[in-house]
Amino acid sequence: MQAETNDLQYADVNNDIVRSIVETGPRYYVALGIAGGVALLCFFFPWFYQLYFGIGAAGLNHPGVWGTYLASFIFWIGLSHSGTLLSCVLHLTNSSWRKAMYRSAEAMTLFSLMVAATFVMVHVGRPWFIHWALPYANQMEMWPNFRSPLLFDVMAIATYLTGSSIFIYMGSIPDFAAVRDRTTGWRNTMYTLLSLGWRGTDREWHRLHWAYTFLAVLIIPLAVSVHSIVSWDFAMSLVPALHQTIFAPYFVVGAIYSGTAGIVTVMFVLRRYMNFEQYITKVHFDNLGKLLLLLSLIWTYINMVELFTAWYSDTSTEHEALSYKLFGYYAWLYWEMIAFCAVAPLLCISGRFRTSMVPMLILSIAINIGMYTERFLIVGTSLSRQYLPDSWGVYVPSLVEMSIILGSFALFTTLFLIFVKIFPSVSIYEVKETMDTPTVTSNAEPIAPPEGSPA
Amino acid sequence: MKNFALGLFGEPSSALAAAGKLKGAGFDSLELMSPIPIAGVEEVLGEKKSVIKRFTLFGGLFGALFGFTLAAGTAVLYLHPVGGRPIITIPPFLIITYEALIFFGILFTVAGFFISSRLPAFRDRVYVPETGVDKFAVSVACDNEEHFKRAEAILHEAGAEQVREVGEED
Numbered sequence: 001m002q003a004e005t006n007d008l009q010y011a012d013v014n015n016d017i018v019r020s021i022v023e024t025g026p027r028y029y030v031a032l033g034i035a036g037g038v039a040l041l042c043f044f045f046p047w048f049y050q051l052y053f054g055i056g057a058a059g060l061n062h063p064g065v066w067g068t069y070l071a072s073f074i075f076w077i078g079l080s081h082s083g084t085l086l087s088c089v090l091h092l093t094n095s096s097w098r099k100a101m102y103r104s105a106e107a108m109t110l111f112s113l114m115v116a117a118t119f120v121m122v123h124v125g126r127p128w129f130i131h132w133a134l135p136y137a138n139q140m141e142m143w144p145n146f147r148s149p150l151l152f153d154v155m156a157i158a159t160y161l162t163g164s165s166i167f168i169y170m171g172s173i174p175d176f177a178a179v180r181d182r183t184t185g186w187r188n189t190m191y192t193l194l195s196l197g198w199r200g201t202d203r204e205w206h207r208l209h210w211a212y213t214f215l216a217v218l219i220i221p222l223a224v225s226v227h228s229i230v231s232w233d234f235a236m237s238l239v240p241a242l243h244q245t246i247f248a249p250y251f252v253v254g255a256i257y258s259g260t261a262g263i264v265t266v267m268f269v270l271r272r273y274m275n276f277e278q279y280i281t282k283v284h285f286d287n288l289g290k291l292l293l294l295l296s297l298i299w300t301y302i303n304m305v306e307l308f309t310a311w312y313s314d315t316s317t318e319h320e321a322l323s324y325k326l327f328g329y330y331a332w333l334y335w336e337m338i339a340f341c342a343v344a345p346l347l348c349i350s351g352r353f354r355t356s357m358v359p360m361l362i363l364s365i366a367i368n369i370g371m372y373t374e375r376f377l378i379v380g381t382s383l384s385r386q387y388l389p390d391s392w393g394v395y396v397p398s399l400v401e402m403s404i405i406l407g408s409f410a411l412f413t414t415l416f417l418i419f420v421k422i423f424p425s426v427s428i429y430e431v432k433e434t435m436d437t438p439t440v441t442s443n444a445e446p447i448a449p450p451e452g453s454p455a
Numbered sequence: 456m457k458n459f460a461l462g463l464f465g466e467p468s469s470a471l472a473a474a475g476k477l478k479g480a481g482f483d484s485l486e487l488m489s490p491i492p493i494a495g496v497e498e499v500l501g502e503k504k505s506v507i508k509r510f511t512l513f514g515g516l517f518g519a520l521f522g523f524t525l526a527a528g529t530a531v532l533y534l535h536p537v538g539g540r541p542i543i544t545i546p547p548f549l550i551i552t553y554e555a556l557i558f559f560g561i562l563f564t565v566a567g568f569f570i571s572s573r574l575p576a577f578r579d580r581v582y583v584p585e586t587g588v589d590k591f592a593v594s595v596a597c598d599n600e601e602h603f604k605r606a607e608a609i610l611h612e613a614g615a616e617q618v619r620e621v622g623e624e625d
Contacts, residue, residue, distance in 0.1 A: 010490060010589035135529055143529035147537075147547045155522075155554040163561045170568070174587075178490070181584035196575035199582045204572045205492040206503045211568035214511045215561060222557045229550070432491045437466055 008278060010432050017175075017424045018182045020274050024421065027273070035413040043407025046400045047122055055125035057400045063383050064395025069123035071375040072405055075258070076116035076412075077157070077230055078251070078371065082259025083109030084164045085223035088216035097287050099430035100279040103423065104270055105263045106168040111415040112262075113161045115408050122404060149232040156226045163219050168423070170212055173198050175424040190422075227255040234378060241321035241382040244309060250302045257295040257341070258371035264288050264364035266416070268357055270425055279426045282355040289354030292367070296345035303342065317387055324385040325377065329394050333373050334381075340370030459581050460603050461594040462610030463617045467493045470591035473613030475499040477595050480609055484596035488586040507567035514563020515556045522555025523548055581623050594621070 050057040060067050083105040090098035121127035133154045135144050144151050177198035180191035198204060231251035234242040244250075264285065271280040310322040325334055344366055347353045354360065380395050397405075419425070464470040467489060474485055478500065487496060497503055526548040534542060569575070581594045593610065597603040607618045 014588050135525060141533065143533040145535060146526035146529060146551050147544055152547070152550050152554070155551055155558075159554050159558040159561070162558065166561055166565055170565070173574075178587040181587045192577070196569075197577050197580070198574065199580065200488050200490060200586050202487040202489075202493070202496045202500065203503070204574070205489070206496070207505055207507065207568055207572035209492060210505050210507045211564055214507060214564045218511070218515075218557050218560050218564070222554075225550075225553065225557075429491050 008435060010435065013279075013428055013431050013435075014178055014182060016275070016278070017426055017428050018179055020276070020425060021179060021421055022183060022187070028417070028421075032414065032417045035410050035417060038410035039407050039414050041407070042403045043411050046403045046407065050122070050125075050400055050404075051127075057398065059396055059398035059401055061395075063386060063391050063393045064380065066379045066383060067395055068376060068379075068397045068401045068405055069119050071372070071379050072408060073116050073119040073123065074230055074251070074375040074378070075372050076112045076119060076408070077227060078255035078258045078375070079262045079368070080109040080112035080116065080160075080164070080259065081223055081227060081252075081255035082263050083107070083112070084160075084167055084219055085109075085256065086260065086263070088167070088220045088223075091212070091216045092220075096434045097283055099434055100276075100281075100426050101263065101267055101284055102430075103168070103171065103427050104266050104420075104425050106164065106171070107416060107419045107423065107425075108259070108262055108266055109164045110161070110168060111412050111419070112259075113157065113164060114415065115412050117157060117161070118411070119408070149229060149236050152229040153233060156222075156229045160219075160222055160226045163215070163222055167212075167215050167219060170208065170215065171427065172423055173208070174200060175428045178428050179424060224252055227251045234382075239382050239386055240315075240317040241310065241325065241385075242378070244306065246302060246306055246309065250306065253295065253298050253302055254371060254374060257292070257299050258368055260288060260291050260295060261364040261367035261371070264292070264360055265368070268361040268364075270420075271357070274420065274425060276426055279431060285357060285360050286351065286354045289348040289360060292345050292363070293348035296342060296348075296367075300342040303338075321382060321385045325381045328381065329384070330377060330381050333377055337370045337373040337377065340366045341374065344370075457623045458597050458603065459594045459621050459623060460597050460606035460610060461581060461583065461592055461619045461621050462607075462613070462615035463583065463585060463619070464591045464593070464613075464615055465589075466614070467491075467591050469614040470593050471495060471499050473593045473610050473615065476609050476613055477593065477606060480605065482595045482602075482606060486581070486594045488582070488592040488594065490587055490589060490591075493591070505567075506571050507564060510563040510567025510570075511560055514566075515560035517563070518556040518559025519552050521559065522552040525555065526551040579623065581621050583619070583621075590616075 046057075058067065058069070060069075083102075087098060087102040087106050090102065121130055124130065133144060133151065144154075173195055176191050176195035177200065180188060180195050183191060228248035228251065231247035235244055235247035237243060267280050267284060267288070270276050307322065307326075310318045313319075325331070344363055347359070347363065384394055385392055462470075462473055464473065470487060470489070471493060474487055474496075477485055485500060487493060487500070527543045530542050530544075530548075536542065583590070583592055586592045593615075595606045597606055603620060610618045
């Protein structure tokens with residue numbers, strides 16, 4: 001990072017990042033229109049169709065009563081994991097390479113969590129009863145069962161969503177103030193409110209440092225607990241292949257793995273299309289590539305342990321579930337997952353590969369396809385082979401389900417595109433911390449949006 | 456209306472030196488403004504103490520108490536016996552306790568930040584937008600013209616590029 005930002009001055013950082021918010025080209029509106037349109041057509045319309053005609057519109061039926069909605073829920077929760085978690089760990093370890101990428105990674109966490117929470121509502125079929133999961137005084141004097149992992153989920157996800165939102169906002173306050181000083185009109189009013197009157201005094205920096213550090217300390221174990229709890233939704237059932245103690249670390253490692261791959265994808269897009277070449281550099285891809293390699297090795301090890309314990313248990317049901325996973329109806333998906341998540345990331349051993357942007361992008365997408373498959377297999381193969389052969393069956397998602405999966409990616413993209421025009425996607429003050437003190441000064445005049453821009 | 460002398464510096468070290476000299480000359484109402492946190496402020500202006508950690512601690516304790524009470528209390532209010540097991544079951548309720556601990560720990564930390572940093576503050580205060588870009592400023596409250604002249608001289612001597620007289624609403 002240092003090497004590639006040596007010719008940059010402090011003022012350039014403000015200019016570049018404020019411009020990325022204020023100046024909006026037609027390409028952005030086209031991308032937003034397509035993403036929003038696909039989200040509406042492929043996510044919301046099919047969901048309304050399912051609400052109108054009932055949950056039968058989905059392919060969920062005995063024995064496959066959990067399907068792609070829950071697989072998607074785990075996937076999106078998992079994708080959320082590297083953002084805030086990685087940012088907190090790198091903040092506490094004082095890693096300077098974090099500074100240019102953490103804001104977007106945290107946004108990824110936030111929007112992934114929102115999409116994941118939406119999938120719970122899609123899955124339950126009657127989302128207007130979702131408040132039944134909340135503890136509130138009611139005329140039936142009925143309270144939720146806090147012994148259930150589903151209630152652990154409600155608490156954990158609500159806490160993680162709150163914590164992640166606060167963490168990204170707190171870290172952005174100084175940058176909102178920097179943008180406030182360079183904008184006019186409604187943007188100036190918005191950033192004045194968002195920056196809360198920040199002036200960058202020694203007192204404010206000191207308090208922000210401590211509050212941010214305490215939040216990071218609180219959020220790291222929280223993130224680990226969230227995916228452990230999600231894993232218990234499955235591991236606490238008595239279904240063969242799900243009832244395993246390895247599930248919590250398996251889910252946590254998978255989540256961080258998938259999230260790190262997601263960060264690579266997002267970094268590539270920001271670098272290419274938001275003109276952040278000077279901020280998101282090869283160093284970031286190199287470090288993320290090393291992290292991917294490490295995570296892929298841990299993930300592969302846990303997968304081997306999962307297979308070994310199933311075999312070593314010497315119970316017929318576990319053996320049946322194992323053989324079905326490796327050689328049954330969904331076997332091709334299993335081997336695709338192994339190819340994408342255990343074999344392909346070994347390419348990251350090569351430094352040349354890690355610093356090649358397009359190959360890293362392709363790898364990151366492949367890993368997330370593999371990780372989605374993993375989540376589908378956890379749900380799909382296990383329920384297809386339970387104890388009694390008369391309850392065996394195959395689950396295939398319906399068109400409504402497949403459309404909603406596709407739409408969820410568009411929904412995430414839409415939210416992210418809105419984010420990049422409100423939040424500074426690269427942290428202004430933290431990038432400056434990695435640079436030398438300015439030698440050339442410039443004015444602090446507002447940057448006006450280009451003529452003809454509706455913004 | 457309070458008046459301030461505000462010196463603008465291009466280097467954080469010069470701003471820190473100016474703050475040290477002003478403090479040594481008896482000016483006590485000092486503020487540094489910068490685009491990034493400056494290392495070594497506490498050596499010059501004295502150690503800063505923050506109440507945030509207390510907020511975090513009490514938030515966590517309150518959250519833990521709240522979480523356990525919520526889980527145990529609702530279990531007692533709506534009895535749901537399962538296989539003769541206890542109604543107040545410690546292992547699952549500890550998870551709720553833990554999540555509530557973190558939840559309130561986070562909320563109280565934020566409250567501690569707002570209170571101790573005196574934000575939000577939307578009234579007009581001493582501020583120059585250049586400090587959000589690439590300048591480092593030292594502002595000092597001046598009671599009268601003589602004070603201002605002394606502060607101005609110290610700021611110039613420390614290498615201030617500009618010294619401005621600015622006012623702030625009481």
